[in-house]
Amino acid sequence: MRVPLKWKIYKTAGKYLPFLKIRPPEVDRNSAMTLRPARNSLLTWEEKESGKTILTVPVQEKKGRVARSMAKWMQVPAERYVELDEVGGFVWEICDGKHTVEQIVQLTSKEYKMNRREAEVSVTMFLQMLHERKYIGFYKRTANKSRKG
Amino acid sequence: MAKSAESHESVALKENPVQEETAKPTVVGWQGVRCVLPPDWNVTGFSMERESGYIRVDAPADSTLTVQIRWTDAGAPEVKTPYYVLAPKVRKLLRRPEPVQAKIDLKANLDKFLKEIAKQSKKSKETLEASSKPEREEGEDGKRHSINFNWTGNGKGQGKIWHCEVCNRVLVAQVVGMGKDQSAIPNVASRLFSSLEDHAQEGYELWALYDLQVEIPEGFRLESQKLMSGYLRLVFLRGAERIIVDRWGLANITLKKFSLADWFANHAEVNLKRLQKAENTTESGHETICYTGKLSLFAQLQAIRQAKFSLRGVPAQFEGGVWHCAESNKIYAIQIWRQTRAEKLWDEVLRRCVCH
Numbered sequence: 325m326r327v328p329l330k331w332k333i334y335k336t337a338g339k340y341l342p343f344l345k346i347r348p349p350e351v352d353r354n355s356a357m358t359l360r361p362a363r364n365s366l367l368t369w370e371e372k373e374s375g376k377t378i379l380t381v382p383v384q385e386k387k388g389r390v391a392r393s394m395a396k397w398m399q400v401p402a403e404r405y406v407e408l409d410e411v412g413g414f415v416w417e418i419c420d421g422k423h424t425v426e427q428i429v430q431l432t433s434k435e436y437k438m439n440r441r442e443a444e445v446s447v448t449m450f451l452q453m454l455h456e457r458k459y460i461g462f463y464k465r466t467a468n469k470s471r472k473g
Numbered sequence: 474m475a476k477s478a479e480s481h482e483s484v485a486l487k488e489n490p491v492q493e494e495t496a497k498p499t500v501v502g503w504q505g506v507r508c509v510l511p512p513d514w515n516v517t518g519f520s521m522e523r524e525s526g527y528i529r530v531d532a533p534a535d536s537t538l539t540v541q542i543r544w545t546d547a548g549a550p551e552v553k554t555p556y557y558v559l560a561p562k563v564r565k566l567l568r569r570p571e572p573v574q575a576k577i578d579l580k581a582n583l584d585k586f587l588k589e590i591a592k593q594s595k596k597s598k599e600t601l602e603a604s605s606k607p608e609r610e611e612g613e614d615g616k617r618h619s620i621n622f623n624w625t626g627n628g629k630g631q632g633k634i635w636h637c638e639v640c641n642r643v644l645v646a647q648v649v650g651m652g653k654d655q656s657a658i659p660n661v662a663s664r665l666f667s668s669l670e671d672h673a674q675e676g677y678e679l680w681a682l683y684d685l686q687v688e689i690p691e692g693f694r695l696e697s698q699k700l701m702s703g704y705l706r707l708v709f710l711r712g713a714e715r716i717i718v719d720r721w722g723l724a725n726i727t728l729k730k731f732s733l734a735d736w737f738a739n740h741a742e743v744n745l746k747r748l749q750k751a752e753n754t755t756e757s758g759h760e761t762i763c764y765t766g767k768l769s770l771f772a773q774l775q776a777i778r779q780a781k782f783s784l785r786g787v788p789a790q791f792e793g794g795v796w797h798c799a800e801s802n803k804i805y806a807i808q809i810w811r812q813t814r815a816e817k818l819w820d821e822v823l824r825r826c827v828c829h
Contacts, residue, residue: 375729442722
């Protein structure tokens, strides 16, 4: 997904010049629930018999010769493993870019017989955490514009 | 087996899944106030105070409908003086009747309430238009005086204010909605007002939120609460007597790792090893693991300390139980510290706890 220039400015200027109070526009609850989380394609995962899901996250190669040689000397692994519990694994499975956050909440609530509100709080917090770690991204489906002529 | 993003089978779902028509209505109970609302409504705000407090219940998903209920004790003065605390006790001791209170001016209370809404509307540059119906008597034996009201400003609201002679509370309940949701207000309001109660029924107060429904004897007061996603705990006190109600979600996952007895032993407030274990069945047919026994002196002293050194009703007996409700995928536990003479307390609370 292409990030608009305005958002890039928000991210850079807002981060390094916090006193300017430049922030990306706040997303209201209703539009947040229509976003579609999709997994980072660099990640692979494996479901264990115990019900847990193990994510394999590739570690970014260090920039610079010194950092690279240090990493080699310290034997920094090329990938990290993240363990998700059964509910986390279930949510991870359906973060396919096809389901909206609302649908994921409903499916989780139905699968584990959770109260709708409880499921919403848990799922949104979990998705937020995955997003912060860049394991997932959020898509917004926009209507296709048909060309004339 | 490693999977890639492409190999995942998607779950077929409608864009906006329609709510099941057979869903159970939401029962809400807090501090003596109880009502029934449409399915999937949830408590989003409440106060811990009993004398004057509020509760807010929101509609699910993207609906802007909310139910707000506020109550105040009509007999309580604004400033709590020592006279206010001691006078009723002295009157009770001397067997003197309670003084006759002046009639509550509901209209003045309503005007005060509408003034607050007008302030909020003014902030969003809207003018408040309110109308009310004349005061009328309702309820059993006409012990409730009420006024219905409507307002339009920053949204729309339909409500009712009443004074109940039984519990001496002034209660304001309203359904508020914005935009397209305004059309649903009358339906919700009629459902709310037909089911709304403001005091205990048959000596028991209903505490109901997030799929937990339990009736607790009237004298117990809510001491503390924990409302977390997947875990609820309500702690009630009456003197040094105590009732703790726990509810855990995702029982199927928990019970893969622990047995029900082990889970309860890990979370119970007392050491269960010395207590007598028995199996029982709840009203809804779930097998309950129960523990009964005398409290040690240390446990009794601990109960007194937790009750802020109240020596009233020092508990001598502990009763606790846990059960798994497969229908709602939840684990429920009740623990009771009671006086020896309150023999029926455990059975009554267990019987009045609805899990599904």
